[in-house]
Amino acid sequence: MPVFFGLRSFLAIALVALGALASLLMNGDAQGGLIVLVCGVAAVLVASGAHDDAPTAIVAAPAVPAAVQAPQLAAVIEAIAEPLLVIADHHVEAANQGARELLGQHILGEDVRVAIRHPAAAERLMDPQDGANGGPIHLVGLGAREQRWEMRMRNLDDGRRVVHLIDRTGSYAAERMRVDFVANASHELRTPLASLLGYVETLADEAGDDPEIRGRFLKIMFGEARRMQRLIDDLISLSRIEAEKYRAPNQSVNMGDLVGQVCQELSGSPRAADVVTQIGDVPPIRGDMTQLSQLLHNVIGNAMKYGREGTPVTVTLIPDGTSMVRLTVTDEGEGIPAQHLPRLTERFYRVDSGRSRSLGGTGLGLAIVKHVVERHRGRLDISSVVGKGTAVTILLPLQSVS
Numbered sequence: 001m002p003v004f005f006g007l008r009s010f011l012a013i014a015l016v017a018l019g020a021l022a023s024l025l026m027n028g029d030a031q032g033g034l035i036v037l038v039c040g041v042a043a044v045l046v047a048s049g050a051h052d053d054a055p056t057a058i059v060a061a062p063a064v065p066a067a068v069q070a071p072q073l074a075a076v077i078e079a080i081a082e083p084l085l086v087i088a089d090h091h092v093e094a095a096n097q098g099a100r101e102l103l104g105q106h107i108l109g110e111d112v113r114v115a116i117r118h119p120a121a122a123e124r125l126m127d128p129q130d131g132a133n134g135g136p137i138h139l140v141g142l143g144a145r146e147q148r149w150e151m152r153m154r155n156l157d158d159g160r161r162v163v164h165l166i167d168r169t170g171s172y173a174a175e176r177m178r179v180d181f182v183a184n185a186s187h188e189l190r191t192p193l194a195s196l197l198g199y200v201e202t203l204a205d206e207a208g209d210d211p212e213i214r215g216r217f218l219k220i221m222f223g224e225a226r227r228m229q230r231l232i233d234d235l236i237s238l239s240r241i242e243a244e245k246y247r248a249p250n251q252s253v254n255m256g257d258l259v260g261q262v263c264q265e266l267s268g269s270p271r272a273a274d275v276v277t278q279i280g281d282v283p284p285i286r287g288d289m290t291q292l293s294q295l296l297h298n299v300i301g302n303a304m305k306y307g308r309e310g311t312p313v314t315v316t317l318i319p320d321g322t323s324m325v326r327l328t329v330t331d332e333g334e335g336i337p338a339q340h341l342p343r344l345t346e347r348f349y350r351v352d353s354g355r356s357r358s359l360g361g362t363g364l365g366l367a368i369v370k371h372v373v374e375r376h377r378g379r380l381d382i383s384s385v386v387g388k389g390t391a392v393t394i395l396l397p398l399q400s401v402s
């Protein structure tokens with residue numbers, strides 16, 4: 001019930017009314033009694049406006065919450081993106097869009113073993129106890145051949161079962177990549193290490209007394225140790241770049257100067273004389289100086305390594321529209337067959353492993369380049385013509401430096 005006055009206000013008005021009645025009875029003065037009553041009530045109302053404990057304004061009663069409409073089961077499962085089925089008596093009673101896309105539009109009403117054509121799934125789906133205590137099962141080959149699904153089941157109180165399919169293809173691929181990476185890195189490190197140990201053992205024997213053999217072996221050992229060092233340096237760089245993936249680089253980098261500096265640093269290598277640079281007028285970019293230097297080392301270094309002796313390596317740097325700079329490094333080497341191009345930026349992927357190793361390659365150079373380009377929100381393109389040569393193009397956003 002709405003509350004108009006506080007309790008004290010009500011008592012005060014009652015007293016005023018009593019006073020007015022007494023005045024009327026004692027004096028027989030109806031007008032006087034009425035005036036007393038009206039003034040008294042007004043005084044009480046004014047006085048109670050600010051001081052009453054109870055609220056003086058009309059307080060609206062809390063609105064009755066609108067009844068929550070229970071959505072239909074079909075609407076609920078349709079709102080879930082992952083494939084979901086409701087099974088009754090081993091038949092598909094309901095299936096959301098995700099399930100229909102994966103298993104076919106015809107599955108409604110079908111025997112669940114026909115709907116989910118998978119032997120492992122069928123066995124579990126026919127076991128009445130499974131939804132109560134069975135763990136998830138993994139299905140390969142449902143939908144596309146490479147896809148991997150996790151199937152979970154729950155028994156409802158009324159005997160129906162909810163089957164939930166979760167796409168694990170991405171996480172499986174990431175896990176595979178991680179396992180492969182560790183295996184590859186261990187293998188790459190173990191090979192020079194085994195070689196080093198072999199030479200150390202031989203030197204410890206009589207062979208170590210021969211100065212000629214000792215000198216030759218020490219040179220090989222130095223090469224193997226350097227190979228391990230390059231590999232470890234590249235592994236550390238890669239993990240640093242990955243760790244900083246989501247941190248935008250914030251240095252002002254003059255790419256023209258950096259290209260000059262890297263070419264200078266590479267000037268000790270055998271093919272340095274063949275590098276021709278064409279640097280246009282490009283404004284500084286917002287970047288990470290160390291990582292961009294490494295990118296240039298890897299791309300220009302590759303062109304020098306895999307380019308044909310005596311042919312030029314060309315490095316051009318020009319503006320690309322108003323918001324990007326374009327770096328192109330071309331060589332006139334053997335080129336790369338088209339089927340290898342999409343995989344070149346994978347860790348340890350090499351077109352010719354023997355050649356890469358003999359030239360001091362770690363197989364991580366282009367993987368590092370890809371990560372640096374991604375961190376700078378740039379683009380990487382590698383094109384190649386077998387027998388003619390390779391061109392690596394990198395676009396980097398200018399992002400005016402504040």
Ligand code: ADP
Nearest residue numbers: 302306350351352356361362363364365366390
């Ligand atoms: P590596 O350390 O082996 O050079 P990268 O990751 O830099 O590793 O390159 C991967 C592979 O791509 C190399 O092993 C090589 O087979 C190929 N490649 C890279 N750049 C060139 C190029 N300019 N010309 C021909 N092949 C190249």
